[in-house]
Amino acid sequence: MNQRFVSIILLNYNSHQFTFDCVDSINEKTQNVQYEIIVVDNNSAPDKYEALQPVADRPNVRLIRSRINLGFSGGNMLGVQFANPTADYYYFLNNDCILRTNVCSQLTLFMDATPDAGLCGAQMFTGDGSREATFGYLPTLGSKIIGHSFVRTFNPALYPAIQQVYTEPIRVPFIMGSTLFVRASAFHAIGGFDVAHFLYVEEEDVAKRLLQIGFYAYLVPQAEYVHFTGQSTTRNYDVEKEYYISLFHYFRKYHSWPARALFRAYYVIKNGRKFYQDRIYARLAGFIWRGSPMRESLRHRQKIR
Incomplete structure (x- = not known):
């Protein structure tokens, strides 16, 4: 059987060193799949973009420059337009992440074996090695007003425990946006990300729209990555x-x-x-x-x- 093809899309905004480390970890860990890495620079400052440009000399990397900051959804959709049109999967990975395992191969094997999976994600760890929550709940009135613990008693399958340590894949409401591994055909069917979302709620929205056409989200805990949370976005x-x-x-x-x-x-x-x-x-x-x-x-x- 021909190897699956994964288009890995990274966004860079004034954070070139994280991008270098992320790309190096992908090239070091990825085996048994064909892949490309598309780095989209989201209109970094000129000197920061100049510092980023050597990333294009690394294996499997293509560097794209946007003249405006398109945000998360728009930047990733720009990357999709330059991706291999025959890609089986897209992997939208934050640039402030590094892979701990052969994530692309692990997630590809899971998706191949799980026809109703529209997207999945690897288990997140923090920079100090702590296990971090990798999925969340879609916002509903019940969960906001009376709390997740209460609604979980009525529908535990819809509200799996976020802090529990899982050893086998589990269906979840949505996967955090730092590690979105998406079936390309399903992603195409929903038209990709809604670019009206500039920075947040993109992962909830894409999971919701995939669910509407019969595809689910899964956590695959055997695949692992580190997310240096919040390094590329200043809070204000x-x-x-x-x-x-x-x-x-x-x-x-x-x-x-x-x-x-x-x-x-x-x-x-x-x-x-x-x-x-x-x-x-x-x-x-x-x-x-x-x-x-x-x-x-x-x-x-x-x-x-």
């Missing part, structure tokens, strides 16, 4: 706002108007009650109360270089 008020812009875009797609109103009230109260800890919470509560308008997204501030 504008970035915090971006989360709620994406979250409420998700709610508008999949939930009714009354449900969205309840979600808005929930998040206003959640942030507002913490105003004494940091004024950012009061500002976020006001932003959510205004409807988390997408016109205030960072993507609308982009200037073409």
Whole structure:
């Protein structure tokens, strides 16, 4: 049987050293599959992009430069357009990750053996070697208002324990965006990522849309990688706002108007009650109360270089 082909897509934004380490770990660990590595530079500063360019000299690497920051969804979709059109799988991997095992081969074998799997992911570890949660729950009113522990008692299959150590593959609601290994045919069928999501909630959205056409998400714990969490994104008020812009875009797609109103009230109260800890919470509560308008997204501030 011919070896499967995996197109591995990495986004780089002012973080070239992480990209070098990630690419080197892929080339070191990957066996028994054909693969390419597409590095999309998401409009890094000119000096940072110049420092990145030697990555194109590494094996199996193609470097693409975007003239604007397209965010997570848009940047990855740019990478898809340059990917091998006959690829069997796409692996969307954060550049601040390194592989601990032969992840691409392990996930390929799992997907080949699991026809209803639309996407899967490897087990995440932190930089200090601690096991980290690799999946989450799709946002529902029940889980937000009465808590995940309570709703799990009624539907444990839909809410597997996040902190449990798993030794065998398990079906999960969605996989964290740092390790999205996706069946190319299913990804094509849903039109790829929704590029309206600039920074957050992309993984929930793609898992939801795959579920709508009959494909599920799985954690494959035998495959392992390290994620140096948060190294490529600076947290600030504008970035915090971006989360709620994406979250409420998700709610508008999949939930009714009354449900969205309840979600808005929930998040206003959640942030507002913490105003004494940091004024950012009061500002976020006001932003959510205004409807988390997408016109205030960072993507609308982009200037073409």
